[in-house]
Amino acid sequence: MTFHSPPATFVEEVAINVTDLGRSVQFYTDIIGFKVLSEKQDEVQLTADCCTSLLKLIEPEGARSKEPRTTGLYHFAILLPTRGDLAAIIEHLAAHKIQLGASDHLVSEALYLSDPDGNGIEIYRDRGEEEWEWSQDEVKMTVDPLDFEAVLGAEHGHFHQLPEDTKMGHIHLHVASLSEAEAFYRKLGFEPVCRYGQQALFISTEKYHHHIGLNIWNGAGAPPPSEKSAGLVHYTLIYPDESSLQSAVKNAGAKQVNEGWFVQDPSRNGILLKTASS
Numbered sequence: 001m002t003f004h005s006p007p008a009t010f011v012e013e014v015a016i017n018v019t020d021l022g023r024s025v026q027f028y029t030d031i032i033g034f035k036v037l038s039e040k041q042d043e044v045q046l047t048a049d050c051c052t053s054l055l056k057l058i059e060p061e062g063a064r065s066k067e068p069r070t071t072g073l074y075h076f077a078i079l080l081p082t083r084g085d086l087a088a089i090i091e092h093l094a095a096h097k098i099q100l101g102a103s104d105h106l107v108s109e110a111l112y113l114s115d116p117d118g119n120g121i122e123i124y125r126d127r128g129e130e131e132w133e134w135s136q137d138e139v140k141m142t143v144d145p146l147d148f149e150a151v152l153g154a155e156h157g158h159f160h161q162l163p164e165d166t167k168m169g170h171i172h173l174h175v176a177s178l179s180e181a182e183a184f185y186r187k188l189g190f191e192p193v194c195r196y197g198q199q200a201l202f203i204s205t206e207k208y209h210h211h212i213g214l215n216i217w218n219g220a221g222a223p224p225p226s227e228k229s230a231g232l233v234h235y236t237l238i239y240p241d242e243s244s245l246q247s248a249v250k251n252a253g254a255k256q257v258n259e260g261w262f263v264q265d266p267s268r269n270g271i272l273l274k275t276a277s278s
Contacts (some may be wrong), residue, residue, distance in 0.1 A: 003204070003205075003206055003208035003211070004167045004168075004169070005276075006240035006241070006276065007206060007240045008205045008208065008211070008240065009188075009189055009190070009237055009238065009239050009240065010167075010168075010208075010211050010237070010238055011169075011170060011171050011211055011235055011237060012052065012053075012054070012168055012236045012237075012238045012274075013045075013052075013054055013055065013056060013236040014054070014055055014056070014073075014076040014171060014232070014235045014236075015055075015056035015232075015234050015235065015236075016055070016056070016057060016058065016073065016076075016119050016230070016231060016232055016233060017058050017059070017060055017063060017117075017229065017230050017232075017233055018058065018059055018063070018116075018117050018230055019059065019063040019064070019065060019117055020059065020116070020117075021043075021044060021057060021058075021059035023116055024044075024057050024059075024115060024116060024117070025046075025057060027115055027116055028046055028057070028115070029046070031093070031096055031098060032078070032121070032162070033048075033089070033092075033159065033162040034046035034047065034054070034055065034161070034162060035047050035050060035161060035162075037050065037051075038053075042058060042059050042060070043057065044056070044057045045057075048161070048162040048164055048166035049165070049166075050164075054078070054166070054167075054168045055076070055168075056233075058233055060228045062228050063228055063229075063230065064226060064228050064230070065117070065118075066119065066230040067225040067226065067231070068218075069218050069219060069222055070174065070222055070223055070225040070231075071173070071174045071175055071176055071218065071222050071224045071267035072173065072174055072224065072225050072231045072232045073119060073120060073171075073172075073174070074120055074172040074213065074215060074217070075120030075121055075122045075171075075172050076119075076120070076121065076168065076170075076172075076235070077122035077123070077124055077170045077171065077172065078121065078123045078162070078166060078167075078168065078169065079124060079125070079126065079166065079167040079168070079169025079170075080123065080125045080162075080163065081125070081163050081165050081166065082125060082163075083109070083125050083151060083154040084155050084156035085125065085156065085163055086109060086111070086123070086124070086125045086151055087151050087152045087153075088157060089111070089123060089159050090111065090148065091156075091158075091159065092159035093111070093113070098113055099113065100112065100113050101113070102146035102148070103143050103144065103146055104142070104144040105141045105143065105144075106127070106131075106132070106133065106141055106142050106144070107126065107127055107131075107132050107139060107140075107141055107209040108124045108125060108126050108209065109124060109125055109127070109146055109151060110123070111123045111124065111146075117230035117231075118230065119230060119231060120172075122169075122172070124169060126169075132209060134207075137191070137193065138192075138193060139193050139194050139202075140194075141194050141202070170211050170213065171211075171212055172212070172214075172215070173212065173215070173232070173265075174215060174217065174218045174222060174267070175215070175216060175222075175265070175266070175267040176216070176220065176221050176223075176266065176267045177216070177266065178199075178214060178215075180266040180267075181201070181214045181265060181266060182203070184252065184265050184266055185203050185212065185265070187248065187251035187252045188237065188251070188252055188273075189205060189239075189244060189247070189248055190203040190204060190211065191203060191205070193207070193208075193209065193210060194209070194210065196215075199216055199217060200213065200214065200215040200216075200217070201214045201215075202214075222267075224267060224268040224269075232269060232270070234262070234269075234270030234272050235269075235270070235272070236271075236272040236273075236274060237271060237272070237273050237274070238274055238275065239273065239274065239275050240275070240276075241275060242275055245261070245273060245274070245275050249261045249273060252273075254271075254273055257272070260272050260273055260274035261273040261274070
């Protein structure tokens with residue numbers, strides 16, 4: 001099944017603050033391979049399919065550099081359709097001398113990098129779900145070295161832009177308390193699927209390996225960043241139907257806004273709640 005369409009609840013768009021909008025647009029189009037969907041003076045929406053916004057870049061007045069040791073964005077994760085697509089973007093990023101981290105997580109193969117403001121980015125491809133190892137309700141994930149030779153051996157062409165069926169695969173957040181975060185996200189309909197000791201938790205719907213990652217690597221009790229610092233503004237969760245959306249709205253105490261329903265988690269990470277048709 002696809003884990004980024006109904007009946008799953010999934011992340012669709014991530015909105016981030018940047019300090020230089022022009023510089024960021026150039027990075028995300030030339031280096032990452034997005035296309036511009038819409039432009040305003042202080043805001044640009046980026047897309048892979050020319051229809052769906054996956055990333056919104058905002059330059060607030062008085063924008064500030066990313067603040068360390070706070071809650072907020074650890075990374076957003078761009079999901080590519082195939083291993084060949086991952087191979088193509090590895091060659092592209094290497095040609096542009098982009099510094100990369102990489103891991104094999106058993107469920108996926110992933111690259112890690114940062115944008116010019118230090119906002120974290122993951123670019124990954126999923127292994128088939130038949131290859132995922134489950135023990136009761138927990139999926140096995142590791143942080144093993146990526147086999148670059150094997151990935152680059154996959155059939156692939158030259159990278160030009162992100163494939164049209166690229167998705168926003170998941171988001172990973174710094175939080176102040178894992179227990180408080182878990183209790184809150186259960187109200188939104190998510191269930192734990194993997195725990196890394198007392199430091200990180202991965203949650204999902206419909207048995208995906210994770211739609212949301214949560215960690216306390218910036219310290220238990222970490223404060224939220226200022227509103228104008230580079231980093232997360234909010235992210236959008238798409239619910240499969242109006243009934244599941246309204247249940248989440250009621251459970252989490254979300255407030256209606258122009259674009260849907262808005263709520264903050266206990267660490268003040270902003271979340272927009274919608275259905276696909278809203």
